[in-house]
Amino acid sequence: QVQLVESGGGLVQAGGSLRLSCAASISIFSINVMGWYRQAPGKQRELVALITVGGSTNYADSVKGRFTISRDNAKNTVYLQMNSLRPEDTAVYSCNARRGLEGYWGQGTQVTVDS
Helix, strand or coil, X not given: XXXXXXECCEEEECCCCEEEEEEEXXXXXXXXXXXXXXXXXXXXXXXXXXXXCCCCEEEXXXXXXXXXXXXXXXXXXXXXXXXXXXXXXCEEEEEEEEECCEEEECCCEEEEEEC
């Protein structure tokens, strides 16, 4: 089992920044892929960004150039730095970990961008 705890969400003005954190209960060296997803009201959950154990990253087109995913192996934590936030970024952001055939989710953190 892998427990994931997110933090860092909140209310921010458009154009502002937030940094989300996802702390894992085990060494993230043993997790193949970690990612951030988001779900806005009335919409399907979508991939925001992911990072592999080797450090490769992938981003949704809508966040490229604004968001950065990174990892701190010593802290077993993955971050999502979000800059130039827009009202359409408002959603519940959830951390995901894929370990072999198993997937795990955090509880989610609300990000609200006020115009």
